[in-house]
Structure formats: structure tokens, C-alpha cells
Amino acid sequence: MLDGLLSWLAPHPCISCGALGTLLCSYCKKYIIGHKTRHCLWCNRPSRHGLCDLHVGDYYRAYWLGDRYGALQTLVDDPKLRGRREASRVAAQLLAAAFHIPPSAWLVPLPTSTKHVRMRGYDHTAALVYHVSRATGALARPILQRARHFVQKDVSRAERFAQVQGAFVVNEALNPATLYILVDDVVTSGASAAEAARSLRAAGARQIWLLCIARQPLD
Numbered sequence: 001m002l003d004g005l006l007s008w009l010a011p012h013p014c015i016s017c018g019a020l021g022t023l024l025c026s027y028c029k030k031y032i033i034g035h036k037t038r039h040c041l042w043c044n045r046p047s048r049h050g051l052c053d054l055h056v057g058d059y060y061r062a063y064w065l066g067d068r069y070g071a072l073q074t075l076v077d078d079p080k081l082r083g084r085r086e087a088s089r090v091a092a093q094l095l096a097a098a099f100h101i102p103p104s105a106w107l108v109p110l111p112t113s114t115k116h117v118r119m120r121g122y123d124h125t126a127a128l129v130y131h132v133s134r135a136t137g138a139l140a141r142p143i144l145q146r147a148r149h150f151v152q153k154d155v156s157r158a159e160r161f162a163q164v165q166g167a168f169v170v171n172e173a174l175n176p177a178t179l180y181i182l183v184d185d186v187v188t189s190g191a192s193a194a195e196a197a198r199s200l201r202a203a204g205a206r207q208i209w210l211l212c213i214a215r216q217p218l219d
Contacts, residue, residue: 012086016071024071024090032072033098036065041187041215050210058197059182059208063099068186068214076186076213079124080116088124091185091213092131099211103137105179107211110196111146111168129183132211138181143203144168144196157218160191168196170203179207188216 011020016028024032039045040052041062050062066072075091078084095101109129117123126142133140147169174180180200182193187210197208 015074022090023084023086024075024094028071029090029094029097032065032094036098037067037215041190041210058194058201059210062187062210063095064187064212064215065094065098066214068216072214079127079185080120083120083122085122085127088127089131092128092135095132095211095213096135101132101136101138101181101211102179105138105181105209106141106143107133107138108144108180108182108196108200109140109142110182110184110192111142111144113146125184128185128213132183143170143172143174144199145171157189157191160189161194164191164195166195167192168199170199172203174200174204176204176206178205179209180205181209181211184210184212186214186216187212189218 012023013020014025014028015023016031017025019025019027037050038048039050040047040055041050041064042055043052045052045054049060050064051057051060068076075087075094078087101107107129109123109125112123112125126140129140129142132138146167148167182196182200184193187193193210197210200208
């Protein structure tokens with residue numbers, strides 16, 4: 001309600017085209033949805049479900065809107081760097097409109113470090129999952145917990161995969177018939193998502209997807 005009132009009193013310029021009105025105008029939303037990626041997350045081969053046959057592994061489908069630049073970079077960065085929570089709602093609307101997310105699925109946020117939650121005053125990934133849940137009817141289920149913390153800034157791909165080993169736990173038995181969708185704002189090396197998927201599988205999950213706003217190539 002507060003965001004709506006502020007938008008009426010002081011309209012946002014669209015983060016893509018600059019038109020006054022909302023954070024992302026309807027024209028730019030349609031453009032982003034219409035140009036969502038249809039390539040493999042890792043090798044850019046054409047792929048309807050985000051992973052080609054060579055790269056299907058820890059999860060079976062991966063959905064993201066595009067690479068992290070322009071409007072997508074703003075939607076990824078603003079909730080974390082500027083505390084603009086409205087960006088999470090807009091990003092969730094794009095994800096819900098661009099991809100078919102079954103209402104029977106469980107939306108599982110990749111856990112944010114407690115240090116970053118304290119710094120920002122809220123959990124930006126949990127906020128994204130909340131809005132995706134409201135837009136799709138799928139359940140938000142924070143069943144992943146961090147067993148330890150790590151920092152993946154300015155480290156190599158190999159170091160990222162080494163850092164995350166054993167980093168997540170699931171403290172309940174999962175239903176193999178349920179679809180579990182890992183949700184994060186951005187994927188870089190994929191190390192955290194892969195380790196989270198392995199933790200879900202160890203707890204009994206068999207159907208696992210990855211959903212994020214954007215991809216940030218490691219290089």
C-alpha cells in the first residue's frame with residue numbers, strides 16, 4: 001500500500017525506458033517477457049527449458065529472464081544495494097508471466113547469509129519468493145538452511161564449488177512426487193544452486209528446477 005501511495009505521489013521513471021509511471025512500464029515488461037532466454041544456462045545452445053542435454057544435472061530445468069544488464073541488473077541490484085523492495089515484486093511478476101510455475105510446486109529460496117540480512121534489514125530472496133508465490137499460487141517453503149557461511153565474491157569457479165560443499169541442510173523428509181523450485185535472484189557459477197539441489201535430493205526430492213531473475217556470467 002505504501003509503495004502504491006508513493007508511486008502516485010512521486011511516480012517512478014521506468015528503469016528501462018524512463019517513462020514516468022511505474023518502476024517498469026507495461027511496454028517494457030512485455031518486451032522482457034517476449035525476449036526471455038531460450039538457451040542453455042551454461043553453453044548458450046538453444047534450449048526450451050534452460051538446460052541442454054549435455055548440462056542437465058543437479059536440476060532438470062532452469063529458467064531465467066536474461067543476462068544481468070539493463071533493467072534486469074536493476075531488478076537484481078536494487079533490493080540488495082538500495083533497499084528498493086518494489087523491485088522484488090516487479091521481478092516476481094515478470095517471472096510468473098514468463099514461465100509456467102505449477103501451483104502445486106514448492107518455492108524454495110536459496111538461504112541468504114544472516115550477515116547480509118542484518119545489513120539490508122530484510123531477506124531479499126525471501127521477498128522475491130513471497131511475491132512469486134502470490135503471483136502463481138505455489139507455496140513458499142523455506143526448507144533449506146545454511147549449515148555454514150561463505151563469501152563467493154572475487155573467487156574462481158573451482159573455488160566457488162569447493163566453498164559450498166556441505167553448506168546447506170534440509171531438516172525434513174521430502175516428497176519425491178512434489179516439484180521443488182529453487183529460487184534466487186541471480187546465478188553465476190551455479191555452485192550454490194547445485195549444492196542446494198543436492199541437499200534437496202538427499203532429503204528425498206526428485207523433481208528440482210531452478211528459477212532466477214538473471215544470469216551473471218562468471219567472466
